[in-house]
Amino acid sequence: xxxxxxxxxxFALTATALIAPSxxxxxxxxxxxxxxxxxxxxxxxxxxxTISKTIVLASSExxxxxxVLQSDAGGTPAALGNGTVVISYQKVDPTNAxxxxxxxxxxxxxTNSSGAFAESFTAPASGMYVLTLGIDDGASSRLVRxxxxxxxxxxxxxxxGSPGMSISVPGSQVxxxxxxxxxxxxxxxxxxxxxESVTVKIMRTGYENExxxxxxxxxxxxxxxxxxxxxxxxxxTVTVTSFPSDIAAGxxxxxxxxxxxxxxxxxxxxxxTPTVVLPTSESITAAIPSQWANxxxxxxxxxxxxxxxxxxxxYTPVQFAIDPLVSTDIKNEFIKQANIASKFWGAALLPDPxxxxxxxxxxxxxxxxxxxxxxxxxxxxxxxCLNQPNLLASYVDPPSGQTQAAxxxxxxxxxxxxxxxxATAVNSQVSFIPGHELRNQVDKNVSLPALPNLFGDxxxxxxxxxxxxxxxxxxxxxxxxxxxxxxxxxxIDIDAELVAAQGDGPExxxxxxxxxxxxxxxxxxxISEFGITKYIDxxxxxxxxxxxxxxxxxxxxxxxxxxMSWATWAPIANAYLNDLNKGTVKLLGVYTGTTPVLSxxxxxxxxxxxxxxxxxxxxxxxxxxxxxxxTVIATPTDSAATRVITGATGLVTGNNTVTVVVTAEDGTxxxxxxxxxxxxxxxxxxxxxxTPEPPAPQPTAPEPTPTPTPSPTPTPSPTPTPSPTPTxEPTPTPTPTPTPSPTPTxTPSPKASTYFSITKSSANLSKVTIKSGxxxxxxxxxxSVQLTLPTVGSKDAQVVVSVKTPSGATFxxxxxxxxxxKAYIVPAVKFATSGKxxxxxxxxxxxxxxxxxxxx
Numbered sequence: 118x119x120x121x122x123x124x125x126x127x128f129a130l131t132a133t134a135l136i137a138p139s140x141x142x143x144x145x146x147x148x149x150x151x152x153x154x155x156x157x158x159x160x161x162x163x164x165x166x167t168i169s170k171t172i173v174l175a176s177s178e179x180x181x182x183x184x185v186l187q188s189d190a191g192g193t194p195a196a197l198g199n200g201t202v203v204i205s206y207q208k209v210d211p212t213n214a215x216x217x218x219x220x221x222x223x224x225x226x227x228t229n230s231s232g233a234f235a236e237s238f239t240a241p242a243s244g245m246y247v248l249t250l251g252i253d254d255g256a257s258s259r260l261v262r263x264x265x266x267x268x269x270x271x272x273x274x275x276x277x278g279s280p281g282m283s284i285s286v287p288g289s290q291v292x293x294x295x296x297x298x299x300x301x302x303x304x305x306x307x308x309x310x311x312x313e314s315v316t317v318k319i320m321r322t323g324y325e326n327e328x329x330x331x332x333x334x335x336x337x338x339x340x341x342x343x344x345x346x347x348x349x350x351x352x353x354t355v356t357v358t359s360f361p362s363d364i365a366a367g368x369x370x371x372x373x374x375x376x377x378x379x380x381x382x383x384x385x386x387x388x389x390t391p392t393v394v395l396p397t398s399e400s401i402t403a404a405i406p407s408q409w410a411n412x413x414x415x416x417x418x419x420x421x422x423x424x425x426x427x428x429x430x431x432y433t434p435v436q437f438a439i440d441p442l443v444s445t446d447i448k449n450e451f452i453k454q455a456n457i458a459s460k461f462w463g464a465a466l467l468p469d470p471x472x473x474x475x476x477x478x479x480x481x482x483x484x485x486x487x488x489x490x491x492x493x494x495x496x497x498x499x500x501x502c503l504n505q506p507n508l509l510a511s512y513v514d515p516p517s518g519q520t521q522a523a524x525x526x527x528x529x530x531x532x533x534x535x536x537x538x539x540a541t542a543v544n545s546q547v548s549f550i551p552g553h554e555l556r557n558q559v560d561k562n563v564s565l566p567a568l569p570n571l572f573g574d575x576x577x578x579x580x581x582x583x584x585x586x587x588x589x590x591x592x593x594x595x596x597x598x599x600x601x602x603x604x605x606x607x608x609i610d611i612d613a614e615l616v617a618a619q620g621d622g623p624e625x626x627x628x629x630x631x632x633x634x635x636x637x638x639x640x641x642x643x644i645s646e647f648g649i650t651k652y653i654d655x656x657x658x659x660x661x662x663x664x665x666x667x668x669x670x671x672x673x674x675x676x677x678x679x680x681m682s683w684a685t686w687a688p689i690a691n692a693y694l695n696d697l698n699k700g701t702v703k704l705l706g707v708y709t710g711t712t713p714v715l716s717x718x719x720x721x722x723x724x725x726x727x728x729x730x731x732x733x734x735x736x737x738x739x740x741x742x743x744x745x746x747x748t749v750i751a752t753p754t755d756s757a758a759t760r761v762i763t764g765a766t767g768l769v770t771g772n773n774t775v776t777v778v779v780t781a782e783d784g785t786x787x788x789x790x791x792x793x794x795x796x797x798x799x800x801x802x803x804x805x806x807x808t809p810e811p812p813a814p815q816p817t818a819p820e821p822t823p824t825p826t827p828s829p830t831p832t833p834s835p836t837p838t839p840s841p842t843p844t845x846e847p848t849p850t851p852t853p854t855p856t857p858s859p860t861p862t863x864t865p866s867p868k869a870s871t872y873f874s875i876t877k878s879s880a881n882l883s884k885v886t887i888k889s890g891x892x893x894x895x896x897x898x899x900x901s902v903q904l905t906l907p908t909v910g911s912k913d914a915q916v917v918v919s920v921k922t923p924s925g926a927t928f929x930x931x932x933x934x935x936x937x938x939k940a941y942i943v944p945a946v947k948f949a950t951s952g953k954x955x956x957x958x959x960x961x962x963x964x965x966x967x968x969x970x971x972x973x
Contacts, residue, residue: 166182168271175275179240184250199227200227203251203260207246243275280371280372283300299341302315309337311338315341318357359374396586415592415596422583426461438473438491447543454548462559472533473533518542520537521546531558549581555583601631602627609698715783719753719787720779735793742796744917747794768796771795886907888907889965901947904967909963917959951971955969
């Protein structure tokens, strides 16, 4: 039977337990002085007693007892020479209150002139023995038990013999492969030793404190087989120690032994080039989000990047040095995204690229040191490198449940990436960093200056774009106002930001965030306006001019590369940067002047509240008592127009006004849409019992929206039909002759199962605690997300949860009454279709919005 020693060699290098007690014999054991007195004429003293073995010895071993004997026959203690000392050992039963077993055995010795004595004897038969010392001078005698420090009796544990043990390990091991250790135990008579325990200790050779261990038991044949995870040091020492028999149960059959073995691990001499299948331009284009309009800056730029990726077929595949501890999903993501970046830049700009992929652990030191040594970057010996800390560890501080990566461009054409080991998820950082860091290598190859950060090291757009060919929608989050570093009221000036002071500490991080936003967005605009080829030509030409003023050099080469002066282009860039920061971007032609007339269309093509159309002026919607928010869908007729919704939350009993202000593309032409939401009173009055009018339907959440109908004379019914409980967002069906209670029906909408389903399965389930009013998550088709609202606050509240699917349809998935200060767990949602899902949790006056981007 083969056992896998899971993570035995993580080499966090802490001493995990389950170490076998040390029963190896020491040179000697000193006992407490044993004072012997009696009622005779002489008092005796045994002192300086030592025993040559400690506790455990085999039945064939010899044991020596030494000491000094004194007497005080004359009133003063003095050495007793030529005294007779009797050393006896009595077998006891540890399972029966240490009762004597059989007859004691003894040996006799005589003291010298100094009172010293020494006597050796062969260990008795297997068992537990108590040691006593005796003296008899004829007139007085004494027999006492020897005791240890602390007053405990001294016992001898005698064993029949030692087990036989053999251990086989691979003498040489390929780095990264699993090492197999085979152990065979035999009894002293040569037969198989079944169900006996051993401790296996694995130590980095020469480092006594750096080890891990585990406890294992032999099978019926006396065999134990272990698999060690990939060793991560040059030499390992494996030590197997057998356990002694169960002394407490009276079993003294085995003497423990230890057997060491050494595994040498061959150092890899080069990198590997894993096989990778890169996506086609067609599949990349198909992944572009539908909300990216034709002619927009982002879509135009992205298509330009795809065109270069497709045409650049001669590229150098990336070579990798990969830590075996890196998860398969993260490893494959790095391999794919790094090769996408290499294919985009091509062999001329990114020759012979190398990537080292490591973890934040001591186990990863060797592969880092070996890789750097192979590339000629190390500058020290591998042994020295192994004792240095991982400098990149400080860059990775992942939130709980995520995995992040840190990247650093090395000398020449190599990048080092450190992946956190707290989780195995592939997130946006794992995708972004390979493209970004390899682009930094391109910067070094074309000798771009470090400053200004704009268009130098700063344009993360390429890292974002190339790292997200399979999920380009992540760019909308990365290049958004939330990540710009600017307030929406700020006016961004690209010239001013070129010379902005860097600062230190937090000030520097703010500056850097602004630079990333400005640089990435400006490059996006340049590529969409002038094309990817001219941008790359500009990158390569800029290092040819070096006047010592990096800003001036950048501007002077701009005219040559793009055929437009910097002074002419800067205002265009400022317009785009400010619109992007405010979330009001326009089509590319608006910024370049090819589309000078801006639309004045300020209407809505769709205006719904809780699924009911409100485009007709004066329309109202009745909802149940306690409703505090409604779901509003307001779609401008012109996609370039914007709208602002107010009044959809914080509803109170009675009439509430929901307003949508539509602003046309020109930024000045506006139109207001209003609708009334009526929240029912807590206790609606009962219908009159004798009136011929049919009773009004009693609404429950959600309230159906009645369609105005003529007021014909109703036909009284002897027994009024009870008001039914309407289904989600119903619309009453008018009939020529109304019945006392109209029957509402559901507004037709796509089935939820087209996009998602409610599940109770815990498989592939991500549990997320809501920590802010607006959050963004990522998931995949087939996986589930379950949200937890930590508390509804200091008052009881009704929590209404809805989800907007990628088609724009909104579904209510739960409505629950939650006690104050209590948490609420939303039903788990399993995704069936990719796209953006927006979860809305409304309770009291609060509202939480969680966006989940689902990919294939």
